[in-house]
Structures are given as structure tokens and as C-alpha cells.
Amino acid sequence: MNSPADSWRAFPAAQQPQWPDGEALRSATGWLSAAPPLVFAAECDLLRRRMAAVARGEAVLLQGGDCAETFARTTTEAIRGTLKTLLQMAVVLTHATALPVIKIGRMAGQYAKPRSSPVERRDGVELPSYRGDAVNGLEFTAEARRPDPARMRRMYESSAMTLNLVRALTTGGFADLRQVHAWNRGFVAGSRAGERYEELAGEIERSLAFMQACGVDTRELGTAEFFVGHEGLLLDYESALTRAEPGSGRSYATSGHLLWIGERTRDLDGAHVEYFSRVHNPIAVKIGPSATPDSVLGLVDRLDPRREPGRLTFVVRAGADRVRDTLPVLVEKVTAEGALVCWVSDPMHGNTVTAASGHKTRSFDTVMEEVRGFVEVHRELGTHPGGVHVELTGDDVTECVGGGNAVLPEDLHHRYETACDPRLNHAQSLDLAFRLAEMYRDRPSPAPTPPR
Numbered sequence: 001m002n003s004p005a006d007s008w009r010a011f012p013a014a015q016q017p018q019w020p021d022g023e024a025l026r027s028a029t030g031w032l033s034a035a036p037p038l039v040f041a042a043e044c045d046l047l048r049r050r051m052a053a054v055a056r057g058e059a060v061l062l063q064g065g066d067c068a069e070t071f072a073r074t075t076t077e078a079i080r081g082t083l084k085t086l087l088q089m090a091v092v093l094t095h096a097t098a099l100p101v102i103k104i105g106r107m108a109g110q111y112a113k114p115r116s117s118p119v120e121r122r123d124g125v126e127l128p129s130y131r132g133d134a135v136n137g138l139e140f141t142a143e144a145r146r147p148d149p150a151r152m153r154r155m156y157e158s159s160a161m162t163l164n165l166v167r168a169l170t171t172g173g174f175a176d177l178r179q180v181h182a183w184n185r186g187f188v189a190g191s192r193a194g195e196r197y198e199e200l201a202g203e204i205e206r207s208l209a210f211m212q213a214c215g216v217d218t219r220e221l222g223t224a225e226f227f228v229g230h231e232g233l234l235l236d237y238e239s240a241l242t243r244a245e246p247g248s249g250r251s252y253a254t255s256g257h258l259l260w261i262g263e264r265t266r267d268l269d270g271a272h273v274e275y276f277s278r279v280h281n282p283i284a285v286k287i288g289p290s291a292t293p294d295s296v297l298g299l300v301d302r303l304d305p306r307r308e309p310g311r312l313t314f315v316v317r318a319g320a321d322r323v324r325d326t327l328p329v330l331v332e333k334v335t336a337e338g339a340l341v342c343w344v345s346d347p348m349h350g351n352t353v354t355a356a357s358g359h360k361t362r363s364f365d366t367v368m369e370e371v372r373g374f375v376e377v378h379r380e381l382g383t384h385p386g387g388v389h390v391e392l393t394g395d396d397v398t399e400c401v402g403g404g405n406a407v408l409p410e411d412l413h414h415r416y417e418t419a420c421d422p423r424l425n426h427a428q429s430l431d432l433a434f435r436l437a438e439m440y441r442d443r444p445s446p447a448p449t450p451p452r
């Protein structure tokens, strides 16, 4: 019970499914405990070093992907679409900042969802809420909504399939920077952001040709470093995949490189903080508008007691109208405490609204307003706006309104395909990258903090 994988069991765990079948739960977690790790300790350590560079102002983080991955969309097309979108956004940001962009997919594990309400009501019928494919089915039937622990095994298998393809694509030539034009193919033509991207890709190609002509070996640009992460919500799953490293004796969550604690599960006395205090991965915590300086400093003490840059990231999701008020004091207090954490903006979860049609949506302009507020706060304090964490897809969905190829509220039903929250589509994602790039270019980050 006091092992790193199990100490959380003595603490209250929010947002966990009520598994109806104890025997099925034991069978699933037993199977997971014997399964190979999905990621390796050395990869997690490498990402910690990369995140330390973000904390020092020497790199930028780009994290994105579905709100909720689904088993049905574990397809080559969907995975490749998200990956290409992130690679394109990273090129835009690298070009503007002249800093390395650390890429993390919200992929290969994003199958469990915290919910505002444990139940959903439709036409007088009440059923358990959908909690992600790892727990139950999206279909509104009693059968589908019953939590089934065997789904955690499918979560592992879908994560493995996704990770396998991601590893092949990022190292097998697909992510080669010399393919910078090819990544834009297959996406809907005609968006302003797409055109801007084509211009930039042309510029990069000419620079690469120039470097080659000067005798520089550009083959090094043939692969991309890419990590995966998800909300570490389902503690039965995460603890079954926790492995101790024989050399160091350290424990790692091996379901993903960087895992985060959500806004609804960051209670200092709760099971999630306890579990994550025991594993050595780089970790993140979502910070909403109600976070007090004391609760944030408490998280630093519990999760980063040695104040090691790269260990802890705060993902701020305050809302466009609150970020300028709530963020400064948090940044000031954490900095005064001697912690060099990464500050990242999630401009989506504080800005969800319900459209007249009943669809959950987010306005692109409001999303950008939160990013702007986040960057401005850091500029004023002389700290580094470390990057963004966004819900996006390479598909041409109509889930968020606005953006370059404006999706109108009346268009939402055309391709509203998300299993949970509304995602930016491909054009909106590129648009966000260009606008963020402008913010970085207008006011470069201060000189990096010297390594500690």
C-alpha cells in the first residue's frame, strides 16, 4: 500500500468511475501490470531536460490533440492529421522565436474524462455521463454507459497502436523538415493560414537549399523529437502501468511521457497529487481561475520539493476575462518561492460556451484573447510565456466558431464530431500558431535564466 504505485489508495480520489465488477477490475489491472511499458524512463528523463529549457526561457512548448481520443478514431488518417498539424504549427513557432519547440501530442492515452456532472439527462432519461472510452461508451444507452474495466486494456492497446505509428512517422522520413510543403497537402485548400504556411514553407525550403549548397549536411533534419501525454486521471490504470527503474530505483508512469493533473483533481489532499508526487516523470497541473496562491505553492511543495526546472508545469486555463487578474500573483509567488516551473496557456477550457443550437463551443477570438492575456502578463513580469496546450484536430471539423475560415454558429452541426470538448480544426490551429508567433516576435523573451 505504501509503494509509489499504491500509496494514493489511502487518499480520496475524485472523478473515478464506479466500476461495478470488482473481479473484472482485478483482471484488467493484473493484465496491465504484466504489460510492457508504453514509454521508457530515459525518454521521460529526456523530456524533463527539454522542459527545463522551457522553464529557463530557452524553448517553447507546443502541446495539442483531441479532448478525448476514441478507439474508433485510432486510425492512420486521424493520427497523421493531428501529427502533421502539430509539425506545421511547430515550424511556424520555431521560425518566429528561433527557439526549439518541444512537441507533445495529447495523444496515445487521452481516453479518460473528468465531468462536471456524474449523470446526463436526455428527454427525461438519466444515465451515467460519458467518461471517455477507457471507462464507458458515448452512446446514450444504459448498456454503453456502464463502466467496464476491460476498456482499460483497450486503452493500452489503442495507445500502443497510436504510439507505434507516431514513432514510425516521426523517425521514418515523414517528419523530415525537407517535407515541410508535403505536410500541408490533403488539408482543405484556401484558408489564409494555409496560404501563409505555403509562403513560409517556400522560405524554409530555400534556406535549406542554401545551407546544402554551403556544404551543411541537412540529413540531421530528417527526424522530429515528439512526445506524448494525457491527463493522468484513471488511477487504476496509471498505477498498474507504474514501473520502478532497476538502476535508480525511481518509479515512472509508463503510460505517457508527460502526464497532467486536471483542474478537477488537483486537491492537495487528494489521491492524484499523492500519486504524482511519487513518480519521476515531468508532470503538469491545470490551474483554473479559482486557484489560490496558497494552493499553487502547496502544489510546488508536494510535486517539486527540490525545485528542479523541468519537473513541474502549470497549465493556466483561467478564461480570457480572468487571466490578466488571476495569473500575475501566482507567477510572482511561485517565482519568489524559488521554483522555476514552466508556465503554459490552455486557452480553451476557461472559454467553453453553449451555442444557441446547444453545441458546446469556443470562439477563436476568445481563445486568442486568453493567449494574449497570458503572454502580456509574462511580459510585464519579465517571465517566460512557455507555450500553449490546445485541443485540436487535423480534420476540417466545425466545433469552434471563428478563425480565418470563419466557422459560423449556424455551421456547428456540419461536422461536430468531438466526443467531449470542441477542438480547433486544421485551419484554426495554423491560424493560432501564426498569431502566437507574432506575439513572440513582437516582444522576444527576456534573456534566459542561467541554469541552476
Ligand SMILES: O=C[C@H](O)[C@H](O)COP(=O)(O)O
Residues within 6 Å of the ligand: 067, 113, 114, 115, 116, 117, 349, 420, 421
Ligand atoms: O475536457 C475537459 C472536461 O472533461 C470537460 O470540459 C468537461 O465537460 P463537461 O462540463 O461537459 O462535463
Ligand SMILES: C=C(OP(=O)(O)O)C(=O)O
Residues within 6 Å of the ligand: 067, 114, 231, 261, 262, 263, 264, 286, 287, 317, 346, 349, 421
Ligand atoms: C479536462 C480537461 O481540462 P481541465 O482539467 O483544465 O478542465 C482537459 O484538458 O480536457
Ligand SMILES: [Mn+2]
Residues within 6 Å of the ligand: 067, 068, 349, 391, 420, 421
Ligand atoms: Mn477538454
